[in-house]
Amino acid sequence: MNDIDKLIQIMGRLPGLGPRSARRAVLHLLKKRETLLHPLIESLGDVAAHVKTCGICGNLDAADPCAICRDAGRDTSQLCVVADVGDLWALERIGTFKGRYQVLGGVLSALDGIGPEQLAIAPLLRRLEGGEVKEVILALGATVDGQTTGHYLADRLQPMGVAVSRLAHGVPVGGELDYLDDGTLIQALKARQKL
Amino acid sequence: MNDIDKLIQIMGRLPGLGPRSARRAVLHLLKKRETLLHPLIESLGDVAAHVKTCGICGNLDAADPCAICRDAGRDTSQLCVVADVGDLWALERIGTFKGRYQVLGGVLSALDGIGPEQLAIAPLLRRLEGGEVKEVILALGATVDGQTTGHYLADRLQPMGVAVSRLAHGVPVGGELDYLDDGTLIQALKARQKL
Numbered sequence: 001m002n003d004i005d006k007l008i009q010i011m012g013r014l015p016g017l018g019p020r021s022a023r024r025a026v027l028h029l030l031k032k033r034e035t036l037l038h039p040l041i042e043s044l045g046d047v048a049a050h051v052k053t054c055g056i057c058g059n060l061d062a063a064d065p066c067a068i069c070r071d072a073g074r075d076t077s078q079l080c081v082v083a084d085v086g087d088l089w090a091l092e093r094i095g096t097f098k099g100r101y102q103v104l105g106g107v108l109s110a111l112d113g114i115g116p117e118q119l120a121i122a123p124l125l126r127r128l129e130g131g132e133v134k135e136v137i138l139a140l141g142a143t144v145d146g147q148t149t150g151h152y153l154a155d156r157l158q159p160m161g162v163a164v165s166r167l168a169h170g171v172p173v174g175g176e177l178d179y180l181d182d183g184t185l186i187q188a189l190k191a192r193q194k195l
Numbered sequence: 196m197n198d199i200d201k202l203i204q205i206m207g208r209l210p211g212l213g214p215r216s217a218r219r220a221v222l223h224l225l226k227k228r229e230t231l232l233h234p235l236i237e238s239l240g241d242v243a244a245h246v247k248t249c250g251i252c253g254n255l256d257a258a259d260p261c262a263i264c265r266d267a268g269r270d271t272s273q274l275c276v277v278a279d280v281g282d283l284w285a286l287e288r289i290g291t292f293k294g295r296y297q298v299l300g301g302v303l304s305a306l307d308g309i310g311p312e313q314l315a316i317a318p319l320l321r322r323l324e325g326g327e328v329k330e331v332i333l334a335l336g337a338t339v340d341g342q343t344t345g346h347y348l349a350d351r352l353q354p355m356g357v358a359v360s361r362l363a364h365g366v367p368v369g370g371e372l373d374y375l376d377d378g379t380l381i382q383a384l385k386a387r388q389k390l
Contacts, residue, residue, distance in 0.1 A: 003245050003257055007238040013231060014220040021211035027281050028210050029239075030246060030255050036208060041239045043202040044224075048232050050198050051225060060225055062198055086222050 004030075056127075058103030058120055060085050068092075068100060075099045077134040081124065081153065083107045083141065091139060099137075102127065107140060107149040116152065124153075128160050138166040199225075251322075253298030253315055255280050263287075263295060270294045272329040276319065276348065278302045278336065286334060294332075297322065302335060302344040311347065319348075323355050330358040337364060 001009070004026060012022035029037045053059070054066035061067055068074060078099025082088050088101050104119040127133065136157055140146040150166055157164045169187035171180060180188075196204070199221060207217035224232040248254070249261035256262055263269060273294025277283050283296050299314040322328065331352055335341040345361055352359045364382035366375060375383075 003238070003241045004255065007235075007242050010231070010235050010238050015223050016216035016220060017211060023284065024281065025209040025211060026242070027255075027279075027284075030242070030280075033243065036205070037239065037243050040202075040205050041236065041243060043198070043205050044232065044236045044239070046198045047202050047221070047225070048228065048236060060199065060222075084222075085225075086219065089218065089222075 057088075057101045058085070058105060058123075059088055059101060073098075076132050078137065079124075079127065079133045079135070080137045080139050082139050083146065083149070087139060087141075097137075099135075104149070107143075107145040108152060109145045119149075121153070121156070125156065125160070128157070128162055133162055135163040135165060138164065140166070142167075142169060252283075252296045253280070253300060253318075254283055254296060268293075271327050273332065274319075274322065274328045274330070275332045275334050277334050278341065278344070282334060282336075292332075294330075299344070302338075302340040303347060304340045314344075316348070316351070320351065320355070323352070323357055328357055330360065333359065333361040335361070337362075 008019070008022045008026050011017055011025055012019045014022075017025060029040065050062045051060050052062075052064045054061055054064050054069055056065045056069045059066040059068060063070070075098050078097070079102055080088075080091065080097055080099055081102045081104060082091065083104050083106055085103055088103055091097050091101075102120065102124045104121065104124070106114055106119055108114055108116065108119065128136070136153075138150045138153055140150050154164050154166075168191060169184060170191060171177065171184070171188050177185065203214070203217045203221050206212055206220055207214045209217075212220060224235065245257045246255050247257075247259045249256055249259050249264055251260045251264045254261040254263060258265070270293050273292070274297055275283075275286065275292055275294055276297050276299060277286065278299050278301055280298055283298055286292050286296075297315065297319045299316070299319070301309055301314055303309055303311065303314065323331070331348075333345045333348055335345050349359050349361075363386060364379060365386060366372065366379070366383050372380065
């Protein structure tokens with residue numbers, strides 16, 4: 001296989017790029033060598049060399065512990081549990097949560113054979129032993145596996161004397177009732193808020 | 196900007212990847228360091244170091260002249276004119292054309308200010324001077340700019356004593372008449388073939 005075909009094959013393994021779009025991307029890179037190909041190689045090299053997994057929370061950052069775990073300004077009494085680093089980034093983008101995180105590295109899944117040992121549940125429980133954390137916020141997806149994981153964690157956490165909460169379900173901002181699935185509508189009605 | 200954000204920003208400039216999918220791709224790369232990130236860096240480096248533009252036809256290849264121009268088994272009497280290297284690759288995938296290529300590097304566009312000087316038309320005309328090429332096949336897109344470029348090239352090529360043809364318009368294989376645009380249907384009817 002020649003260099004170009006090999007690169008197309010590797011690029012095609014990225015999420016969101018199929019064989020056709022990988023080919024387009026490679027062609028684009030070859031057309032913009034100075035402005036895109038070389039900066040991309042350099043940037044990938046930087047990331048490969050510097051980015052590591054935070055030993056405390058599981059975040060990806062240039063330093064270990066990560067910037068969030070090192071930030072003394074953040075509230076150590078709130079711990080937000082997320083499945084993936086991408087979820088942590090999503091919460092950081094909204095910028096309203098000022099506590100710390102624990103990345104589980106996935107959710108429980110009978111189908112994929114992912115049990116509690118495969119997730120960072122032991123590190124989560126260890127972080128609660130100090131007694132500094134008062135509230136654990138379960139920010140897991142509203143999928144079957146996400147909810148199962150939430151229930152499992154709630155059962156494990158409740159005896160430890162911390163408050164456990166989960167993200168609210170409801171109508172997405174900008175959403176039309178008419179297009180909403182029944183499950184969401186039921187949850188939104190149940191959790192209706194006083195005005 | 197940290198290493199990860201910088202990489203997301205660069206990846207987001209690839210065609211087919213927006214900011215959100217670039218983020219997903221970077222996260223995926225960081226999860227699969229050994230099997231994806233490192234091979235990608237190596238492969239990009241290989242392509243950057245070895246792939247060059249063929250001095251004869253404009254194709255991208257590890258060698259100059261490219262494998263197609265060097266291949267003595269290919270028919271030198273047929274020259275296929277394409278706008279872009281991606282179009283050349285598309286034709287090579289079907290594998291039925293056994294002649295050589297000329298990549299124009301785009302199509303004429305009054306809107307984008309692309310005139311004949313910006314395209315590889317002079318090299319194309321020089322290649323015809325030897326008299327070896329008997330037929331020029333214009334494999335340009337069926338867009339307004341593609342067709343304009345085709346007409347312009349036909350005018351320039353006809354006095355040189357070569358046969359000039361273009362790709363057939365018609366019903367795409369697997370296409371339903373009902374869903375076809377009028378222009379294509381008109382062309383398909385005009386160019387109807389005897390059975």
